Amino acid sequence: MPPASLDAIIIGAGFAGMYQLLTLRDRLGLHVHLLEAASGVGGTWFWNRYPGARCDSESHSYCYGFSKELLEEWEWSERYPEQPEILRYLNHVADRFDLRRNISFNTRVTACTYDEAANLWHVTTATGETHSARYLITAVGCLSSANIPNIPGLEDFQGQWYHTGEWPHDGVDFTGKRVGQIGTGSTGIQAVPVIAETAAHLTVFQRTANYSVPAHNAPLTREFKNWVKTSHAEIRAVMKSTPNGHPFTIADRKVADVSPEEREALYEAAWAKGGLQFRATFQDLLVNRQANDTAADFLKRKIRGTVKDPKTAEILSDIDHPYAAKRPPIDSHYFETFNRPNVELVDLRAAPIERITQTGIKTTDAEYNLDIIVFATGFDAMTGPLFRLNLTGRDGLKLTDAWRAGPETWLGLGVPGFPNLFTITGPGSPSVLCNMPVCIEQHVDWITDCIAHMRAHGQTTIEAQPEAALKWSDAVDAAANATLLPEAGHSWYLGANVPGKPRRFMPYAGGMAHYRNICNDITAKNYEGFTLA
Ligand code: NA7
Secondary structure, rough: OOOOEEEEEEEEEOOHHHHHHHHHHHHHHEEEEEEEEOOOOOOHEEEEEOOOOOOOOOOHHHOOOOOOOHHOOOOOEEEEHHHHHHHHHHHHHHHHHOOOOHEEEOOOEEEEEOOOOOOOEEEEEOOOOOOEEEEEEEOOOOOEOOOOOOOOHHOOOOEEEHHHOOOOOOOOOOOOOOOEEEEHHHHHHHHHHHHHEOOOOEEEEEEEOOOOOEEOOOOOOOHHHHHHHOOOOOHHHHHHOOEEEEEOOOOOOHHHOOHHHHHHHHHHHHHHHHOOOHHOOOOOOOOOHHHHHHHHHHHHHHHHOOOOOHHHHHHHHOOOOOOOOOOOOOOOOOHHHHOOOEEEEEEEEOOEEEEEOOOOOEOOOEEEEEEEEOOOOOOOHHHHHHOOEEOOOOOOHHHHHHOOOOOOOEEEEEEOOOHHHHHHEEEOOOHHOOOHHHHHHHHHHHHHHHHHHHHHHOOOOEEHHHHHHHHHHHHHHHHHHHHHHHHHOOOHHHOOOOOOOOOOOOOOOHHHHHHHHHHHHHHOOOOOOEEOO
């Protein structure tokens, strides 16, 4: 139970909320409380327990950097950490910094209302309690509102069904079962090889074919672990300098700078190395369609070279968007899995799903009998988790109304009409285009410094100015339009995966390093674009 008088309420106990709690409580000495719907810490990593769930950022970069001691004492076991290991890490952080005493678990926030007269946020929970505080900080993640498509007949299905982002804690036993998986995004591509190992039969329902690069995941060697332990400063310096916050730099060369033979050799080397770094082989892959086509062609050839059945290979490699214009997946034997006798691919472009029946999934040209359906169908990204909080700002303004035509924020951190609300990795932040902990730590430090500044200057309200938010929306559009990212017309970056959602490119694509400079500049200009009173 939080104390009656609070300076700040934080919602969400993932990477963002936990660090925000620590900074406000231990650096600024504020009375802070964190409300969390789950029964434990972890956010994304609490909920996403599906088979094969692991992070696509390399483990030594997917962690907090604020504490040298924490960096030095934690040792990751694999190149790409699996969900249970990340959850262990976040639990370790919660214990090490004694965070749990300021967290209420099993507490879902149902409404947040700004009270102008008192200059307080009132936060109501599903248990019927209301807590009040001056500052409200959302740390609800970008991918926490499951998207379960509205396919007719789901209620008739007699088997079991699960969404990957709300996976049962005691797991799902696929042994001997006929499983159908809808969705081939990053999640689906991770799940397929693992489900196929135990299921009697796995049917993969693919709407949009996707690229994937091998992760080449493996246990980390003692040598690598020792190098990490002694190299945090240089690793962090690279992460801070790059657009995506990863521990590798993007090559200086352009595709046209090298001969076709050299290009092929570079792609082969990048393929052998694996991971998201493939995207960094040339500097113009995300801005020049011709350059991108060379990578796309290479990756399609790899699919055709891996998948033995020509028809399956054709459906998997018939990709309609530039490489990395949608979030590029990395995998562990995804395409190879289609060579197993118990795995089948269904092309929903040729024959869409008509309905779910009592016994399975019916497409326009066949019926598939299933015991279990796995929805790897993604999330109502970025705005979805915020809308679920039922936020009401100044003069009764609802966030859902303010953002009817798409989100408007100043830097992804503040929303006009919503004083003293900070949105960690809100729309307009680099967020999902960056290695998340890097972006989160920058946001949290910025918010903490801002609140410290306000307290030092006797200020009690901060509110993003509408003109600043409009200007930032233009900057977000311009940054996206300078790349090939908007060419994937069906991506969740654009909100296109949720019917009825306004199409607007939501994350800031101008790069994390550039964004950090913009934020620092705004601080130096006395919080330009915010009204402080
Ligand atoms: P994504 O990337 O949104 O992928 C969802 C997948 O589900 C994608 O293949 C969709 O096809 C498919 N989908 C969604 N709705 C349907 C319906 N109605 N019918 C058939 N197929 C459908 O979500 P993920 O969970 O894989 O990844 C989200 C992020 O989490 C990831 O990028 C990482 O950042 C971590 P579509 O492409 O829309 O045709």
